[in-house]
Amino acid sequence: MSSTRLLSPLHLSSYCNGFHLRQSSRTSLGRHKSTSSVRFSWFTSEKQICRTMASRAQPTLNLENLNPCIKVMEYAVRGPLVTRAGEIEKxxxxGVKKPFNEVIKANIGDCHAMGQKPITFTRQVLALVTYPKLLDDPSYPEDVKQRAKTILSGCRGGSVGSYTDSPGIEVIRRHVAEYIERRDGIPSDWQNIIISAGASDAIKNVLKLLICNVNGKKPGVMIPIPQYPLYSASLAEFDMHQIGYYLDESRNWGLGIAELQRSIDEARKVSNPRAIVLINPGNPTGQVLSRENIEEIIKFAYKEKLFLLADEVYQDNVYAEGSKFYSFKKVLIEMGEPYSSMELASFMSCSKGYLGECGLRGGYAEVINLDPAVKAMYLKAISAMLCPTVLGQACLDTIMNIPTKGEPSYELYMKERTNVLSSLKLRAKMVADTFNSIEGMSCNPVQGAMYAFPQMKLPEKAVEAAKKAGKQPDAFYAFELLESTGICIVPGSGFGQQPGTYHFRTTILPQPDKLKAMLDKFTEFHTGFLKKYK
Known part of the structure; x- marks a missing residue:
């Protein structure tokens, strides 16, 4: 018999209250000497544990004194449904029996996790910058080697393991500016380019500049509803006022100026509106703004003295006939004064598009027309984070400085790029067509980005069942879908939606065969759900 034993928290608590310790000592005194010795050892061990617990420092941070902004922030795409999906995978x-064999995580735009293959050119450049000895390997194309050498020449000590300047490696910032010039036909100053660890970091760094109460009112930021939860979460974290403006689902998630005006007029009563966020192409809604609509938005922002934040990370993901991406910068500059001197921050990422390198965390902000003193403070603020990940910067460079015609990597690069975007276009139509064919569902065309945001009509009994379960009706639906089919989506309530309507967001990212199987499961589930709660 061992002289010590492990105690459960309940038993330990009881012992430390004294009762079990006294009982143990009394029992041990009346037993055989050897047994008494063992009991005495237990008693001594337990006593030591109790003393340790009594002397242990109590947490200085608890839910009562935790930053209240952290408690209220939510991020729907990684919420309770995703937690449950992870549990189901385990x-x-x-070997737990389920009516399905795998979990399909259609909740987040993680391209490679859903089967998309990396672009060869990108991975070859990354291989060489991380292991420069491969520069001598004849199997790597010369243009890949040249890209790697250029990146390494911008790194201190010729290594991606060194810190870079806080705004990023100069040569990569110059490549970003050249990319923007090619895209827009308008000059871009490389010193206005700030590289970041994904677009999310860049967006939050700009939002921080706006945190300032004026006349006792919180700063407000206008965001579209439905919106990408990064914005609602960040505004909650920064204790800023969220000003939601509704997109018009009946007009393919169009943006009406009358709605913008209604939204800002109401917000001025309780906050000081300072900026407007535009997501183009849209997430979660998949719409692509027309040039005319962008001009209207810019005029509105000028009238209301708002800083423009253009989230353009899906600029390569445009699928619908007649749809075309226009950058806010291009339209702003071409409109001339007074609009061309407005403050604008636009964002891009290597996580989306055709590259899909989400985990490498590469992105940029182009910030124009900042007051020079403000720009100095902006650069000071980002310097506190030292620098963005260097591999993310290198990854970003591979879409800013792509192979050109005549270079050895060009043919394969263009083939892989075209295949990814063509497949996404096919899947965008497949998803919208399927949801529009299901009873009680409707879905606008997926013009761009990587998501569909269908609306569903839920039976009243399902709404009542959701209330009894303490869930939003769309979340109730999503949990039943997950448990029945293994498909993980995000309820529309996590993005915001018109009161009384129910939506969900799903990615179009599963590869075509898997996507078709997923949509077939979805159709079968929804039909059964309607029957169950009819």
């Missing part, structure tokens, strides 16, 4: 690994 259950499947342990």
């Amino acid at each position: 259950e499947l690994e342990k």
